[in-house]
Amino acid sequence: MNERGKCLLTYFMKITFLTPPTASEEYRPAERSAGCTRVVYPIPNLYELTVAAVLEKAGHDVRLETFTLPKPRKPSDLDEWLGSDDSDIYCIWGVNLSMADDIPAIDSILNIRPESRVLMMGPSATFFHKRFLKDSRVSVVRGEPEATVMEWVDAVSAGKDDFSGISGLSYVDAAGEVHHNPSREPSREFDTLPFPARHLLGDLEFHNPKLKLGPYTTILTSRNCPYRCIYCVPSSLTFARELDYRANHGHKPPISYRSPENVAEELKMLHEQGYKALCFVDDNFIWNEERTLALCEPLKKYGFKWGCQARVDAITEPIAKALGESGCSYIDLGVESFNDEILKHVKKGFKREDIYRAVKLLQKYNVPVKLNILIGTSPLETRETIRHTVREAKKLDVDQVMINIISPFPGTELYDMAIKNGWILGGEYRPTDVQRESILSYPQLSAQEMEKALFRANLSFFMSPRFIMKQLRRFSSFKEFTAAFKALKIKLFG
Numbered sequence: 001m002n003e004r005g006k007c008l009l010t011y012f013m014k015i016t017f018l019t020p021p022t023a024s025e026e027y028r029p030a031e032r033s034a035g036c037t038r039v040v041y042p043i044p045n046l047y048e049l050t051v052a053a054v055l056e057k058a059g060h061d062v063r064l065e066t067f068t069l070p071k072p073r074k075p076s077d078l079d080e081w082l083g084s085d086d087s088d089i090y091c092i093w094g095v096n097l098s099m100a101d102d103i104p105a106i107d108s109i110l111n112i113r114p115e116s117r118v119l120m121m122g123p124s125a126t127f128f129h130k131r132f133l134k135d136s137r138v139s140v141v142r143g144e145p146e147a148t149v150m151e152w153v154d155a156v157s158a159g160k161d162d163f164s165g166i167s168g169l170s171y172v173d174a175a176g177e178v179h180h181n182p183s184r185e186p187s188r189e190f191d192t193l194p195f196p197a198r199h200l201l202g203d204l205e206f207h208n209p210k211l212k213l214g215p216y217t218t219i220l221t222s223r224n225c226p227y228r229c230i231y232c233v234p235s236s237l238t239f240a241r242e243l244d245y246r247a248n249h250g251h252k253p254p255i256s257y258r259s260p261e262n263v264a265e266e267l268k269m270l271h272e273q274g275y276k277a278l279c280f281v282d283d284n285f286i287w288n289e290e291r292t293l294a295l296c297e298p299l300k301k302y303g304f305k306w307g308c309q310a311r312v313d314a315i316t317e318p319i320a321k322a323l324g325e326s327g328c329s330y331i332d333l334g335v336e337s338f339n340d341e342i343l344k345h346v347k348k349g350f351k352r353e354d355i356y357r358a359v360k361l362l363q364k365y366n367v368p369v370k371l372n373i374l375i376g377t378s379p380l381e382t383r384e385t386i387r388h389t390v391r392e393a394k395k396l397d398v399d400q401v402m403i404n405i406i407s408p409f410p411g412t413e414l415y416d417m418a419i420k421n422g423w424i425l426g427g428e429y430r431p432t433d434v435q436r437e438s439i440l441s442y443p444q445l446s447a448q449e450m451e452k453a454l455f456r457a458n459l460s461f462f463m464s465p466r467f468i469m470k471q472l473r474r475f476s477s478f479k480e481f482t483a484a485f486k487a488l489k490i491k492l493f494g
Helices: 046-057 075-082 096-111 123-127 146-157 234-248 260-272 289-302 317-325 340-345 351-366 383-395 412-423 448-461 465-472 478-493
Strands: 014-019 063-068 087-091 119-120 136-141 169-172 178-180 216-219 277-282 307-311 328-335 369-373 400-405
Touching: 014 123, 014 307, 046 063, 046 087, 046 119, 046 146, 075 096, 075 146, 087 096, 096 123, 096 317, 119 123, 119 146, 123 234, 136 289, 146 307, 178 317, 216 260, 260 289, 289 317, 307 369, 317 351, 351 369, 369 383, 369 448, 383 448, 400 448
Parallel strands: 014 063, 014 087, 087 119, 119 136, 216 277, 277 307, 307 328, 328 369, 369 400
Antiparallel strands: 136 169, 169 178
């Protein structure tokens, strides 16, 4: 362990947040923020940047090293870099799709940096912790990370080997025995957390084709979602929180909110730093009129172009009006299907008439709408229900539609149903890219049929003259056009 400035009985550590390279050039890097797809266009991972900010505030030397941006690097590049690096701790935020990359990277760290430690976070670490706990130098944070990471780093920097008192941690002791400490209760609010350490991103640039403006970043104002959709994994942080909390309580964790005043403070800072465009990555950005209108005020004041995710039953006329007046450039509505029986079966909590009403309101106030559709959320899905959903989406003349295939993520009600009924190909879950592959196969709708339906639906929407003309009118530069075209090409063809 390197000594870098003594403070009482602890040492300041050199800590690197690492995004490993893909283990194979045959696939693109996993998207680690949403967590269920491979990268179409990269976005900052606020979850690891918030943990990094907590550690920086405590005085540690924190860095970020990504082997996927701006251009992908190879595993051999990671080995070479490790040979010249001297970090005490390597932190990795893992998702299910990244396990094939993260596990070899951990092996490289253990072989090349034998005096260093590895700390895994995220949903893959929370659920598949046994796959990572192969050595006493590796520890796993389950669920919400900030407090657990800080306590673990404090223990390591003080030279301790006993982690038994750290809630939310799984680890291997010197004798090779695996320990799973009691879970940590998630925070109910997080105004006390520092803002994400975006400065660690250095010169990396991010673009969102839906916003067509930069500089661009993401922002988070709440954690988790109270609704009961049987399939849903809204983000990788939510998934990690839910997996650990459900294991102990049998239901979702409570929602955590930042105050509008705290959010406004961050928006002011981002404005001063020159950011022009924002994406709120909350599972649901819109909770009620009072909070939404309060958040729209600083967005309007600083002139941001921004987007968010919301439920259709949250859209009221005052909210739609506030969105339109405050620069909302898109809103993602998770509709999944236009079939009421399917919506009821998956416990969506609204009917298709709510979709029509919300879209009409948003269009009234010139808020661009993106509909998110999921094929196969229910065994009631058929080829005809898919065709009907695509037809209805086209009729609404929204700005964009994103269509994916459902994946039965472990920890969800859909996963339990799929295991019980034998719907998963091969009998057990494996990570898949929901943009093109299915491991679910229903008696009346096979995995192959869903994959074909997905491709046809995407092609019919994105290649339609109406969509092309609408998008062309929105581009203000050739750079915007090429970025959007590249994202569309990846979406359709990989």
